[in-house]
Amino acid sequence: MHICLNFRAKASKYSLDIMLEKAWVHLSRFIFVKQKTSEEFKLLSDQYRERRRKQIPHTCSRKGMVRLAEDLKKESSDPSDVTRLKVWVKSRTKKDGTAVNTNAAEKIKKAYELVEAETPSATSTNPKEDLLTKVLGPDNPGRLRAMGRGMSMSRYTCFQMNNKYMTEMQQNQVHLQQQVQDLQETLARMRNQRPEAEVGENYAPRSVNKKAQLKCILYDWSGSDAKVAEGRILSSDPKDFINEIPLGPNSFKVLVENAN
Incomplete structure (x- = not known):
């Protein structure tokens, strides 16, 4: 008799746990449905839906804006012409040349109109005043569009x-x-x-007209005044060279004929 009562007590407790679990499941579902059908949730959902509709996804995949900008600079004859606007337009254009969505098409059309209307001298490189800001509006604080992740x-x-x-x-x-x-x-x-040398700087060709060249005598200028050689003056031009050194003023290039 005692065993039977104990079994019935355990069965009743188990049934009560199941009933409580089912009741909690039904209550959770009721709360979930009530939240999702409330006016506050509908308003919040509409706001996020509108934000998603205004988003313009890029087509860079893993490449990112920085690598895309580098590729455009390599392809361009003048890398300074690659602006934020050109990078943004390229990143929102598919391979077939069409925009990613209608919103992107409108922005790209507006960008082309601004580029045609604005003179190159008046184009600003300041991110707060450039053409991309005029097309999309001011950047969010702490980030810049079309400049890569983490760029402020x-x-x-x-x-x-x-x-x-x-x-x-x-x-x-x-x-x-x-x-x-x-x-x-x-x-x-x-x-x-200067005259071309066949062997060295001090070499004189055999065909040189010796009559046109003045004879000279070379003396030891160290103090003895002894005669050391006889020769002919080849040049007194300061721009002439001897051993790749300019001759300079008050100097002579001499061909030594007889050395004592």
Whole structure:
């Protein structure tokens, strides 16, 4: 008898647990349905639906805006012409040339109209005033459109200053290289203007007209004034070279004929 009563008590407790579980399930469903059919939820749903409708998805996939901008700069003859607007338009255009949706088509059409109406000199590179801002409106705080993930106005300013200094350094390097090239060309012209040497700088051809060249005597200028050689004056031009060194003023290029 005691075993039978214990079994009935356990069965009643088990049935009560099942009934409570079913009641909780029904209550949860009732609460869920009531929330989803309330006026507050409908208003919130309409707001998010409107936001999703205004969104313009890009077609970059994993490439991202930064790599897309780099590809456009490589394809362009002038990388400075690749603006935020061009990157944004390219990212919202499919491979067949059509826009991703009707909203994107309207924005792209407006962008082309602004590009045609605005002169290149009046085009601003400031993200707060450029053409993309005029098409889409101001950027959200802390981010810039078509500039890659994590790009803010402060970071963009730092990048601009860095690019400015790098550009100036490259221009200075090009200027210095041009100066070196000009000096090399000037030296080459000066060398080409002097008589060509067949063996060395001090070699005189056999066909030289010795009558047109003055004879000279070379003395030891260290103090003894002894005669050391006889020769002929080949040149007194300061621009002439001896062993790739300019002759200079008050100097002579001499062909030694007899050495003592």
